[in-house]
Amino acid sequence: MSHPHHTADAAHTSISHDGADPRRWLMLALLCLAQFMLILDVTVVNVALPDMAADLNLGRETLTWVVTAYTLCFGGLMLLGGRLADAIGAHRSVLAGLAVFTAASLVTGLATSAPMLLSGRVFQGIGAALLSPAALSIVTTSFHGDERNKALGVWAAIGGTGSAVGVLLGGAxxxxxxxxxxxxxxxxxxxVALAALPAVLPRHSPRPARLDLPGAVLVTAGTGSLIYGLVKAGDAGWGSAAAVFPLLGGLVLYGAFVAVERASRAPLMDLRMFTRRPVVAGAFLMLVATALLIAFFFLGSVYLQHLRGFSPLKTGLVFLPVAVATGIGAHLGxxxxxxxxxxxxxxxxxxxAAAGSVPLAWLSADDSVYVGLLPGLVVASFGIGAVFVTATTTALAMVAHEEAGLASGVVNTFHEVGGSIGVAVMSTIAATGIERGAIDGFTDAFTLSAAAAAASALIAVVLVPRGKPQMTGGPHVH
Structure with a gap:
């Protein structure tokens, strides 16, 4: 999972184009290490959720926000982070983002209450949004020719292994x-990265850039309001004021975002991208695939530890084949x-993905996890892995080359936001199972997963363009 910056190719670096500076490989290693932490933090918390809930007395709503607060800020502010890298220099943006993320990680670990925990997660997301697009911008402009392809291959591999390591490390x-x-x-x-990076990062000259702060605030607030309404629906009901008003508020904020983007001379997101069928198809596929996969990790972790009494480590080991299947599916895709x-x-x-989810709808509290749960998750995640790759290649290889960076920003934003929405929806459907330890809530959520995957397959028949994408290389890999 990578998060390209849409103006990466316009950046200028001090590393020579002939690749003579040997520090570039150390720089790549350090930037990949930093990116690995960002990806890890999407899934590493899932296995730890039950223990957090017990220690800090957290309810279902708060547990949901522990996951979504990070992905919401990461995805919602990513495009702004890319623009900020232009304005202050990518090297400064990397260091600032890494400092914020590291400090926020310390605060989150020290948390003694829900507000402190969630505040830490929010600032982790802000740090990630500053760091990730700027780091990839530096990678793409510091390597050339075959070396660039190798460097981007390493970067892409970080995203592929992050979720797998996350569930196992979280359990351990x-x-x-x-x-x-x-x-x-x-x-x-x-x-360590903060101490070493200043010596190896190329100095990027700041470029004049307008920062669309209103757009960033509106799209992030709109998504946050939407998620809040979805989470509230699990307790108060879908027709309750506590759910309806935030959901409507989210739609209003999205409308305001569209108006601001149309009026802005330097919009955060070029809305014309949504007139490109490949980009819309890629964004849709990325949204659904991420929503399903992150929801599986969330639901499965709570089910295994709350209902089945699995330890965190054992839970992490159960999920390892799921993460590996996702990677294999992506490779085959x-x-x-x-x-x-x-x-x-x-x-x-x-x-x-739908076929793998169907058996999960018949899950019981007594069946063997390795017969009733694991095979279905492995099959479903295998299919989702193939969809991830299709989403990225469709959006980026079927538009004009000069638009690939803009399309990349859209698709990767939908990646993070999809994870937030997926966890919020599935947590709401599974509310009774999470709070009372009832199997029905979990089976209802997995039933919805199967239905969503099946419906998405039908939509893909109409929405996804025919043809075979022809990738031209560059930074736009997932």
């Missing part, structure tokens, strides 16, 4: 020194999309 740390260490572990890594086309690959991936 929670079972060992405690859930706080899923956040503390970022601190020494961040300090990257091959198939060039052979059979985007539409066929996307539809097949969603059908496989």
């Amino acid at each position: 740390l929670t079972d060992g020194p405690g859930w706080e260490w899923v956040f503390y572990i970022n601190v020494p890594v961040g300090v 990257s091959r198939l999309v060039g052979r059979i086309g985007s539409r066929t690959t996307a539809v097949a991936g969603m059908v496989i």
